[in-house]
């Protein structure tokens with residue numbers, strides 16, 4: 001078995017998901033985008049705080065798209081400029097008086113993003129996340145107070161390349177280590 005073999009059965013969307021850097025120029029219909037955010041909306045969250053906020057732009061919304069694109073690192077801009085959709089993902093980490101009140105906000109945002117990603121896959125839309133962006137610039141562009149933290153940007157679109165073996169996709173190859181049952185079965 002190679003590193004990119006699926007060792008144990010998983011849901012089809014889990015197996016299908018990957019993060020392309022090449023996108024076809026096809027526009028993503030707005031109703032599909034709405035369904036992606038609807039999936040995020042139904043994600044469980046600590047105290048049902050739903051501490052996620054999204055700002056998005058279609059490729060065709062030239063000014064808004066360029067504004068978001070400008071926030072991501074130049075290396076990400078080279079490919080993200082072709083995505084059908086760019087999304088800024090913001091965690092609401094508290095209230096103005098206590099900006100760090102909700103320590104689960106990042107956890108909940110990540111879960112919401114995964115739901116969004118799975119919903120997108122249903123339509124053949126693939127998401128790549130970008131932690132590489134200019135936080136200060138994003139804060140300024142989106143006029144974010146301290147209790148709103150921009151965490152990640154998403155690029156989404158119809159992939160213009162096919163799924164690559166997982167060992168070519170990982171930034172750090174040890175992320176892709178196959179699961180090995182340990183003596184303590186709960187310790188995965």
Ligand SMILES: Cc1cc2nc3c(=O)[nH]c(=O)nc-3n(C[C@H](O)[C@H](O)[C@H](O)COP(=O)(O)O)c2cc1C
Pocket residue numbers: 017018019020076128129130131132133152169170171172
């Ligand atoms: C929080 C986070 C930040 C990431 N930041 C970037 C990024 O700035 N640029 C990029 O090209 N990929 C980024 N990625 C994508 C990962 O590199 C990618 O998910 C990983 O290599 C595994 O590949 P796969 O998603 O195709 O399975 C990020 C992923 C996550 C979860």
